[in-house]
Structures are given as C-alpha cells and as structure tokens.
Amino acid sequence: MTLDMTLDMTLENQMTDTAIQKSVYLPAPKTRVWDFLTKADLLGNWFHPAQEDLAEGEDYLLTSQKDGDRMCWGRVEEMSPHDYMKWSFTVGPMEGVMTTVEWRLADAPGGTKLTLEHSGLPNNAEAYGLVLALDKGWHGFLLNLHDMS
Amino acid sequence: MTDLQPVFRALGDPTRRDILRMLGDSPMTIAQVSDNFDMTRAAVKKHLVVLSDGGLIHVEKRGREAVNTLNAAALRPVFDWIGTFDRFWDTRLDALKSAIEKDAANDTGYDTGYDTGKSND
Numbered sequence: 001m002t003l004d005m006t007l008d009m010t011l012e013n014q015m016t017d018t019a020i021q022k023s024v025y026l027p028a029p030k031t032r033v034w035d036f037l038t039k040a041d042l043l044g045n046w047f048h049p050a051q052e053d054l055a056e057g058e059d060y061l062l063t064s065q066k067d068g069d070r071m072c073w074g075r076v077e078e079m080s081p082h083d084y085m086k087w088s089f090t091v092g093p094m095e096g097v098m099t100t101v102e103w104r105l106a107d108a109p110g111g112t113k114l115t116l117e118h119s120g121l122p123n124n125a126e127a128y129g130l131v132l133a134l135d136k137g138w139h140g141f142l143l144n145l146h147d148m149s
Numbered sequence: 150m151t152d153l154q155p156v157f158r159a160l161g162d163p164t165r166r167d168i169l170r171m172l173g174d175s176p177m178t179i180a181q182v183s184d185n186f187d188m189t190r191a192a193v194k195k196h197l198v199v200l201s202d203g204g205l206i207h208v209e210k211r212g213r214e215a216v217n218t219l220n221a222a223a224l225r226p227v228f229d230w231i232g233t234f235d236r237f238w239d240t241r242l243d244a245l246k247s248a249i250e251k252d253a254a255n256d257t258g259y260d261t262g263y264d265t266g267k268s269n270d
Contacts (some may be wrong), residue, residue: 046244094160121230
C-alpha cells in the first residue's frame with residue numbers, strides 16, 4: 001500500500017567534520033511533524049518531555065520521564081516553522097561540551113522527509129575531563145590515547 | 150547495545166562520575182564509598198543502583214558485603230561520540246516514526262490529504 005513508508009537512514013561518518021546525518025520519512029504533514037519537534041508534551045512521546053514548548057532564542061531542557069533527571073539540553077538558536085530548526089545540544093556525560101543539531105523538514109510523497117544533522121561532535125576523547133580523570137581505572141585504549149598526546 | 154540512555158543517565162551526575170573515578174582506583178563496598186563521600190549509605194546506594202543500571206559497575210557479593218567494581222568496558226561507547234549518537238538518533242527517530250504513525254492512525258478527523266485506506270496487512 002502507498003503508505004508503506006520506508007525508513008531510509010543514512011549515516012555520514014566524516015572524520016574531518018564529525019557530523020551525523022539521518023533522514024526519515026514520516027506519514028504526516030510538515031505542520032504535524034513540527035509539533036512533534038517543538039511541543040513539550042509531544043516531545044515526550046518519542047524523546048523526553050520538555051519543560052516548555054520550544055521557542056527561538058530560548059533554552060530548552062528535556063528531562064527523564066522516570067525521575068526528572070536532566071537528559072538533554074541547550075538553546076533553540078534558530079526556528080523557521082515548519083522547515084528548519086537549529087539547536088545547541090548536549091548530554092550530561094559531555095560535561096558541558098555543546099554540539100549542534102539541525103532539523104530540516106521537506107514535503108515528500110505521502111508525508112514529510114525529516115533530516116537530522118548532528119555536527120560539532122569531537123572525535124577526540126581527550127576533549128573530555130572525564131577521560132583524564134578516569135585514567136587510573138582505564139585499561140588499554142585510554143593508555144593509547146595518552147601515548148599520542 | 151541499543152539503548153544508551155541508562156549509561157548517559159548514570160554518567161550525567163557529577164557525584165556518580167566521582168564514584169566511578171574512585172572505583173577505578175579499587176573496588177569498594179558501600180561503606181567504603183560512603184566514608185569517602187560524606188554521604189549516607191542510603192544516598193550512596195541510590196547512586197550505585199543507577200550506575201549498575203547503566204552497566205557501569207559490577208556488584209559482587211563477598212560474604213555479607215557487596216563489592217562494587219568499575220566496568221570500564223561499558224564506558225567505551227561514551228568516548229565514541231559518533232557511534233554513540235549514531236545509535237542514539239536511530240533509536241529516537243524510530244520512536245518518532247512510531248509516535249507519528251500512531252498519531253495519524255488515531256486522529257481520523259484530521260485531514261491529512263493522504264490515502265488512509267485500509268490495509269490488508
């Protein structure tokens with residue numbers, strides 16, 4: 001049947017750029033997909049609930065449904081409803097290092113093509129204080145990292 | 150490993166990261182961890198449970214005591230950010246697709262303009 005959407009995920013591992021790009025076809029119009037990306041409650045249906053609906057220029061915080069712990073956060077740097085949104089983005093273990101997440105929505109037959117690009121991912125584990133602080137309990141590959149520095 | 154959330158959650162808290170660093174030096178009982186952190190055993194226990202849920206420590210019974218050991222291998226994905234977020238977004242986008250399919254199926258009054266004819270599946 002025509003609504004048999006294919007999940008077309010593509011990954012680009014660019015060692016120089018360290019960005020991930022993925023696309024998914026969704027059986028809903030851009031306006032509805034946009035709601036799932038920006039409304040506090042709908043974000044909870046597939047990601048984590050947000051504290052508030054997302055707004056341009058505002059910080060956002062996605063918390064664990066289980067216990068309210070901070071899971072992902074950053075700032076909505078740009079919003080062009082219902083086509084484009086840019087976040088700064090981090091998770092707890094990154095210890096404050098910010099990356100960039102961009103969402104692009106495009107009309108596609110039977111729905112919307114949503115493209116995610118996650119860039120600014122460091123490919124050097126040395127960027128993280130956690131690695132250095134853990135080195136006593138670290139076996140093998142961490143020692144190799146230190147040898148290179 | 151498909152779901153990295155338990156690892157992220159376990160590592161998201163500075164106290165838990167400190168506990169991991171200590172366990173990296175040597176395995177410890179709850180009492181030993183508590184002594185080092187000026188925290189109640191109950192508070193330490195809570196953190197250890199989250200770390201264990203994330204697979205970051207092994208808990209081993211030795212007589213009447215439980216000894217906590219760092220499981221360094223579980224930390225590996227966290228240092229491979231590309232691989233980690235590759236799987237992270239696969240999981241999230243799958244969930245988004247399911248949520249939107251469910252939404253489209255429930256919301257029959259919503260004019261999507263698409264053929265929503267019955268499937269014979």
